[in-house]
Amino acid sequence: MSTLIERHIVSLLAEKDDKAISLLYENYGDTLFGVAYKVVKDGDLAQDVLQESFIKIWKKADTYDASKAKLFTWLFRITRNTAIDKLRSINNKSDKEVQIDVSDVYNLGVSGISPEHLDVQENLHKIEEKYRIVLEALFFEGMTQQEASDELDIPLGTIKSRLKIGLRELGKIYGTTMTLLLLLNILP
Amino acid sequence: MKEKVKTFLDSDILEKYLVGDASKEETLQAERYIAMYPEVRDTYNELQDNLENFAKLYAKKTPEGLKEIIIASAKQEKAVFKRFYKYAIAASVAIMLFAGSSYFFWSQNQSLQEENTLVTNKIKYLEDNMKDQLEDMRNQFIVLNNPDTRKYQVKGEREGKELKAIAYINPVKKLSYINVSNVPQLPENKCFQMWAEVNGELVNLGVIKEFDDKDKLLALPYADKAVGYITIEPEGGNTSPSVENIVANINF
Numbered sequence: 374m375s376t377l378i379e380r381h382i383v384s385l386l387a388e389k390d391d392k393a394i395s396l397l398y399e400n401y402g403d404t405l406f407g408v409a410y411k412v413v414k415d416g417d418l419a420q421d422v423l424q425e426s427f428i429k430i431w432k433k434a435d436t437y438d439a440s441k442a443k444l445f446t447w448l449f450r451i452t453r454n455t456a457i458d459k460l461r462s463i464n465n466k467s468d469k470e471v472q473i474d475v476s477d478v479y480n481l482g483v484s485g486i487s488p489e490h491l492d493v494q495e496n497l498h499k500i501e502e503k504y505r506i507v508l509e510a511l512f513f514e515g516m517t518q519q520e521a522s523d524e525l526d527i528p529l530g531t532i533k534s535r536l537k538i539g540l541r542e543l544g545k546i547y548g549t550t551m552t553l554l555l556l557l558n559i560l561p
Numbered sequence: 562m563k564e565k566v567k568t569f570l571d572s573d574i575l576e577k578y579l580v581g582d583a584s585k586e587e588t589l590q591a592e593r594y595i596a597m598y599p600e601v602r603d604t605y606n607e608l609q610d611n612l613e614n615f616a617k618l619y620a621k622k623t624p625e626g627l628k629e630i631i632i633a634s635a636k637q638e639k640a641v642f643k644r645f646y647k648y649a650i651a652a653s654v655a656i657m658l659f660a661g662s663s664y665f666f667w668s669q670n671q672s673l674q675e676e677n678t679l680v681t682n683k684i685k686y687l688e689d690n691m692k693d694q695l696e697d698m699r700n701q702f703i704v705l706n707n708p709d710t711r712k713y714q715v716k717g718e719r720e721g722k723e724l725k726a727i728a729y730i731n732p733v734k735k736l737s738y739i740n741v742s743n744v745p746q747l748p749e750n751k752c753f754q755m756w757a758e759v760n761g762e763l764v765n766l767g768v769i770k771e772f773d774d775k776d777k778l779l780a781l782p783y784a785d786k787a788v789g790y791i792t793i794e795p796e797g798g799n800t801s802p803s804v805e806n807i808v809a810n811i812n813f
Contacts, residue, residue: 391632391635391636394631394632394635395628395632398623398628398631398632402623402627402628403620403621403622403623404613404616404617404619404620405616406620406621406622406623406627407616407617407619407620407621408616408619410619410621411619416624419621420623420624420627423623423627423631424627424630424631424634427631427634427635428631428634428635428638431635431638432638441592442609443609443610443613445609445612445613445616446579446609446612446613449580449612449613449616450580450581451581453580453581454581500618508615511573511576511580512580512612512615512616513619515580515582517573517577517582518573518576519573533571533573536576540607540608540611540615543611543614543615544607544610544611544614546614
C-alpha cells in the first residue's frame with residue numbers, strides 16, 4: 374500500500390515536475406545516501422552515486438510502474454546498482470573482491486549519523502549480527518544466496534534461514550515501533 | 562501451498578528481483594508468480610517493506626548543498642531534454658521535408674531519364690531515316706542527272722494495261738530506280754508487286770501501293786542484265802511471283 378506522499382511524488386514524476394526531485398530528496402535522500410555509502414564506503418563517491426542516481430531516476434521517471442514495485446524499491450534498485458557499477462568501474466576488481474572488502478566494514482557510516490537517525494541505528498543493533506551480515510550481503514553487496522554462502526562460508530540452507538529470520542526480526546522491530554506510535558497517538 | 566510456489570519461494574529469485582539483480586527470465590518468472598499467487602505477492606510486499614526498513618537503518622545525513630546540486634542537475638537535464646526534444650522535432654521535420662523533396666526529385670529524374678531515352682531513340686531513328694533519305698535523294702539525283710543513265714518506259718499488259726512506269730538505270734554507278742506514274746485500279750483483294758531477278762534469284766521489291774507510291778522514285782537492286790517484273794498478287798503481296806500474272810517486264 375503506497376502512502377499519500379508516495380502517490381504524490383509518483384504523479385509529479387510522471388508530469389516531469391521539478392518538485393518531484395525535491396520531495397524525493399527530502400523523503401528518501403538520507404536512506405538512499407546511506408545505501409550508496411554502504412556500498413562504496415566513501416563519502417565523496419557516495420555523493421557522486423546519489424547525484425547520478427537522482428539523474429537516472431529523473432530520466433527514467435516515465436518507466437516507473439507502481440503495480441510492479443513500491444516507489445522505494447524502485448529508488449533502491451537504481452541507487453544500489455549505480456553504486457555497485459561505480460565501485461566496479463573505480464576498482465576494476467572482480468565483484469568478489471569488492472564484496473570481501475565490504476564485508477569487513479559493517480559499522481562504517483555510524484560517525485555520520487544525525488540525531489534523527491539514532492533511533493534507526495539503535496534498531497540496527499537490535500538485529501543480531503549473524504542476520505545483519507546476511508541481509509547486507511544480499512541487499513547491499515550484490516551477492517546471490519549462493520555467493521553469500523561461499524563468501525561468508527555459511528551453508529546455503531543457513532543463509533536462507535538467516536535471511537528469513539533476519540527479515541522477521543526486522544518486521545518485529547518495526548512492528549513494535551509502529552504499535553508504540555499508534556498507542557502514543559491513541560492515548561490522551 | 563502448491564509445490565511449485567514453495568520451490569519458487571525457496572529459491573532466491575524473488576530476493577534477486579527485489580533488489581534488481583534478476584535476469585530477464587527470472588524477472589518474467591517473478592512477475593508472473595507475483596501476479597498469479599497471493600502468497601508470492603504477500604511475500605514480495607513483505608520483502609519490499611522489510612527492504613525499506615532495513616535500508617533506513619543505514620540512513621546517513623546527506624551533505625549540505627548536495628540537494629541544490631542534484632536539483633540543478635535535474636533541471637539542466639530537463640532543459641537538455643526539452644532542447645533535444647525541440648531539435649528532434651525540427652530534425653524530424655527537416656528529414657521529412659528532405660525525404661519528400663528527395664522522392665520528388667528522384668521521380669522527376671526518373672521520368673526525365675525515361676523521356677531522355679525516348680528522345681534519344683527518336684533522334685537516332687530520325688537521323689538514320691534522314692541519312693537513308695539523303696542517300697536515296699543523292700542517288701536519285703545521280704541517276705537522274707547522270708548522262709550515262711538510261712531511261713526505260715514500262716508499260717503494263719493485260720489487267721495492268723494502264724500501268725505506266727519509267728525505269729532509270731545507271732550501269733556506271735550501278736544504280737536503278739523506277740517511277741510508277743500510274744497504277745490501274747485493281748479489285749480490293751489484289752495488288753501490284755515488284756520483283757527483280759538478281760543473279761538468277763527473284764528478289765521481292767515490295768507491293769506498289771496505289772496512291773502513296775505514285776510518282777515516287779523507288780530504288781531497285783542493281784545487277785547486270787537484271788530483269789524486273791511487276792505482277793498482280795493477292796492483297797498484301799506474295800512470297801514468290803505468280804508468273805502467269807506478270808503484267809510488266811523491265812529489261813535493264
